[in-house]
Amino acid sequence: GIIRSLEKDDVDLFVPKFRIETTVDGKAALQNLGLSRIFDRSADFSDMSPSLDLFISSISHKCLIAVDEEGTTAAAKTKFAFQTLCAHDMDDEPP
Numbered sequence: 001g002i003i004r005s006l007e008k009d010d011v012d013l014f015v016p017k018f019r020i021e022t023t024v025d026g027k028a029a030l031q032n033l034g035l036s037r038i039f040d041r042s043a044d045f046s047d048m049s050p051s052l053d054l055f056i057s058s059i060s061h062k063c064l065i066a067v068d069e070e071g072t073t074a075a076a077k078t079k080f081a082f083q084t085l086c087a088h089d090m091d092d093e094p095p
Helices: 026-032
Strands: 018-025 054-068 071-084
Touching: 018 026, 026 054
Parallel strands: none
Antiparallel strands: 018 054, 054 071
Protein backbone atom coordinates (compact mmCIF):
# COMPACT_ATOMS: atom_id res chain seq x y z
CA GLY A 1 0.00 0.00 0.00
CA ILE A 2 0.83 3.65 0.28
CA ILE A 3 2.73 3.32 3.58
CA ARG A 4 5.19 0.84 2.08
CA SER A 5 5.88 3.14 -0.83
CA LEU A 6 6.97 6.03 1.44
CA GLU A 7 10.67 6.82 1.75
CA LYS A 8 12.62 8.25 4.68
CA ASP A 9 14.29 11.63 4.26
CA ASP A 10 15.95 14.21 6.49
CA VAL A 11 14.31 17.60 6.89
CA ASP A 12 15.33 20.80 8.64
CA LEU A 13 12.67 22.00 11.04
CA PHE A 14 12.81 25.52 12.44
CA VAL A 15 10.74 26.33 15.51
CA PRO A 16 10.75 29.84 16.97
CA LYS A 17 11.81 30.05 20.59
CA PHE A 18 8.98 30.64 23.02
CA ARG A 19 8.02 30.52 26.67
CA ILE A 20 4.53 29.88 28.01
CA GLU A 21 3.70 30.18 31.69
CA THR A 22 0.29 29.90 33.31
CA THR A 23 -1.25 29.66 36.76
CA VAL A 24 -4.56 27.94 37.47
CA ASP A 25 -6.77 28.42 40.53
CA GLY A 26 -7.08 24.87 41.82
CA LYS A 27 -9.61 25.79 44.49
CA ALA A 28 -12.30 26.69 41.97
CA ALA A 29 -11.57 23.61 39.86
CA LEU A 30 -11.79 21.23 42.84
CA GLN A 31 -14.95 22.88 44.18
CA ASN A 32 -16.55 22.45 40.74
CA LEU A 33 -15.71 18.74 40.99
CA GLY A 34 -17.52 18.54 44.35
CA LEU A 35 -14.45 18.57 46.59
CA SER A 36 -15.34 21.50 48.83
CA ARG A 37 -15.06 20.19 52.41
CA ILE A 38 -11.25 20.62 52.46
CA PHE A 39 -11.82 24.37 52.12
CA ASP A 40 -14.18 24.50 55.10
CA ARG A 41 -13.56 24.72 58.86
CA SER A 42 -15.04 21.23 59.20
CA ALA A 43 -12.14 19.71 57.22
CA ASP A 44 -10.34 16.92 59.07
CA PHE A 45 -6.57 17.17 58.65
CA SER A 46 -5.86 15.64 62.08
CA ASP A 47 -3.54 13.03 60.52
CA MET A 48 -1.37 15.87 59.19
CA SER A 49 -1.52 18.31 62.09
CA PRO A 50 -2.95 18.37 65.62
CA SER A 51 -4.16 21.93 64.98
CA LEU A 52 -7.92 22.30 65.14
CA ASP A 53 -9.81 24.21 62.46
CA LEU A 54 -7.10 23.57 59.87
CA PHE A 55 -8.33 23.89 56.31
CA ILE A 56 -7.00 24.71 52.85
CA SER A 57 -7.45 28.37 51.99
CA SER A 58 -6.09 28.21 48.43
CA ILE A 59 -4.56 25.92 45.85
CA SER A 60 -2.72 27.09 42.76
CA HIS A 61 -1.02 25.15 40.00
CA LYS A 62 1.68 26.83 37.93
CA CYS A 63 3.32 25.35 34.86
CA LEU A 64 5.69 26.52 32.17
CA ILE A 65 7.32 25.30 29.00
CA ALA A 66 10.21 27.04 27.29
CA VAL A 67 11.75 26.13 23.94
CA ASP A 68 14.98 27.76 22.78
CA GLU A 69 18.23 26.99 20.99
CA GLU A 70 19.39 24.85 23.92
CA GLY A 71 16.32 22.60 24.01
CA THR A 72 13.07 22.32 25.92
CA THR A 73 12.43 23.00 29.59
CA ALA A 74 9.19 22.18 31.35
CA ALA A 75 8.21 22.55 35.00
CA ALA A 76 5.12 22.44 37.17
CA LYS A 77 4.31 23.06 40.81
CA THR A 78 1.21 22.96 42.95
CA LYS A 79 0.92 25.13 46.06
CA PHE A 80 -1.47 24.44 48.93
CA ALA A 81 -2.00 27.21 51.50
CA PHE A 82 -3.35 26.00 54.83
CA GLN A 83 -5.08 28.25 57.31
CA THR A 84 -6.09 27.80 60.90
CA LEU A 85 -8.41 29.89 63.01
CA CYS A 86 -7.60 31.11 66.47
CA ALA A 87 -9.70 33.24 68.74
CA HIS A 88 -10.45 33.58 72.41
CA ASP A 89 -13.84 33.42 74.04
CA MET A 90 -15.27 36.93 73.92
CA ASP A 91 -16.99 36.40 77.30
CA ASP A 92 -13.64 36.08 79.08
CA GLU A 93 -12.23 39.12 80.80
CA PRO A 94 -8.82 40.21 79.50
CA PRO A 95 -5.94 39.35 81.87
